[in-house]
Amino acid sequence: MMKKVIVAALFLLMLVMPLAVRAAGDDNDAPSSAANKSSLSGNPSYFEGVWAGRWPGFKGPGINMDVTVKIGRGAKEGVFLVEYSWEGGPAGSGFPVFPGSVKTKGKEEGDQFVFRWQDKQGREHKITLNKHEDNKVKAKLEKSGPTGPNERPSNETTLNRK
Numbered sequence: 001m002m003k004k005v006i007v008a009a010l011f012l013l014m015l016v017m018p019l020a021v022r023a024a025g026d027d028n029d030a031p032s033s034a035a036n037k038s039s040l041s042g043n044p045s046y047f048e049g050v051w052a053g054r055w056p057g058f059k060g061p062g063i064n065m066d067v068t069v070k071i072g073r074g075a076k077e078g079v080f081l082v083e084y085s086w087e088g089g090p091a092g093s094g095f096p097v098f099p100g101s102v103k104t105k106g107k108e109e110g111d112q113f114v115f116r117w118q119d120k121q122g123r124e125h126k127i128t129l130n131k132h133e134d135n136k137v138k139a140k141l142e143k144s145g146p147t148g149p150n151e152r153p154s155n156e157t158t159l160n161r162k
Helices: 002-029 033-037
Strands: 049-055 065-074 079-086 100-109 112-118 124-133 136-143 154-161
Touching: 049 136, 079 112
Parallel strands: none
Antiparallel strands: 049 065, 049 154, 065 079, 079 100, 100 112, 112 124, 124 136, 136 154
């Protein structure tokens, strides 16, 4: 008889315990207001997301380079994490352009978004995105310093939201 009582008590405990754990977990799932204050901004930027396109005539008239710009959610200070990547291909001077990517930070300034980085040679690259049409931006790439043969100091294109 005592065995039946213990088995029944354990059975009830096994039924009630998961419900109690679930209820306690629900109370702790809501983030604190302090965490919300330091979290990302509530108003998403037009520029957040993934943009793709190609730079026309990148190193020469017939050479195009596919690019992707991933802009993450911005912080309250207006700083956004950016990953800019490009596909490889032949270069106009006979040397190939290797695929690559850079991670940097960018800022929204009115109707435009700006990010920059320095390459291994110390040249600064700056990309400016301007609102154009729904799900499209005009992009301008500017490079500092001297340019080599068949290299442009700047280039413009339109990028589409993916």
